[in-house]
Amino acid sequence: MAIIHDDPGRRRFLSQAVMGFGLLFGMGLLGLRFVQFLVPTGTTKRNVPVLLGVEQSLPLNDAITMELGNHKLLVLRTNEGVAAFSRRCTDLGCLVSWDKRREQFICPCHQGIYDKQGRNIAGPPPRPLDRYEVVNRAGQVYVNLAT
Numbered sequence: 001m002a003i004i005h006d007d008p009g010r011r012r013f014l015s016q017a018v019m020g021f022g023l024l025f026g027m028g029l030l031g032l033r034f035v036q037f038l039v040p041t042g043t044t045k046r047n048v049p050v051l052l053g054v055e056q057s058l059p060l061n062d063a064i065t066m067e068l069g070n071h072k073l074l075v076l077r078t079n080e081g082v083a084a085f086s087r088r089c090t091d092l093g094c095l096v097s098w099d100k101r102r103e104q105f106i107c108p109c110h111q112g113i114y115d116k117q118g119r120n121i122a123g124p125p126p127r128p129l130d131r132y133e134v135v136n137r138a139g140q141v142y143v144n145l146a147t
Contacts, residue, residue, distance in 0.1 A: 049135060049142040055082060058141065063098035063105075071145050073132065074098060074105065076116060084143045085118045086130035096129065105129065 050068055058064065058077040065087065066073045072087040072095065085105070087095045094109035104121075105114035112123035119128045133144040 045146040047133070047144040047146055049144050052082075052084070052134075052141040052143055055136060055139050055141050058082060061103065062100055065097075068143075068145060071132075073143065075141075075143070078116060082134050082136065082141050083116075083118070084132040084134050085114075086132070088130065089125055090120065090127045090129065091123070091125040 052058070052066070052075060055077070058075060060077055060079075063074045063076040066075060074085045074087050074096070076083050076085070076098065085096075087097075089096050089107040089109065089112050091107065091112050092109055094107050096105045096107045096112070096114065098104075099106050103116050105116075105118070106112070107114075107123065107125065110124050112125040113121050114125070114129050115121050117128075118131055120126070135142045135144065
């Protein structure tokens with residue numbers, strides 16, 4: 001017949017050891033999540049060139065709207081060249097449009113006004129329109145989109 005040792009000190013030790021391990025495990029996971037929150041992941045964005053078309057086919061001093069993936073663009077061809085801007089207003093994210101008569105980008109939400117270089121010149125927008133890099137390769141116009 002075996003002798004059962006019912007030592008309360010041993011039970012308390014095992015109980016506290018299991019609780020301590022669980023507490024350390026939980027705090028470790030919480031600390032890991034906090035560090036992941038503070039340190040961003042190392043994902044890098046790639047620039048993908050997308051063909052817009054032949055430069056001469058784009059209307060002079062007029063902007064055309066395009067939607068490429070989740071990017072909404074305004075492409076403007078002037079005597080200085082071709083420029084591509086995001087349609088998102090830098091104030092609240094409303095979609096801006098081109099006013100050909102005034103040669104300005106207009107935000108309909110709060111009457112934000114941008115010039116044809118995308119600079120904010122009136123209204124509440126805090127900064128210029130986001131601009132995409134445009135590359136001209138032998139008359140073919142490409143825009144670099146970050147993916």
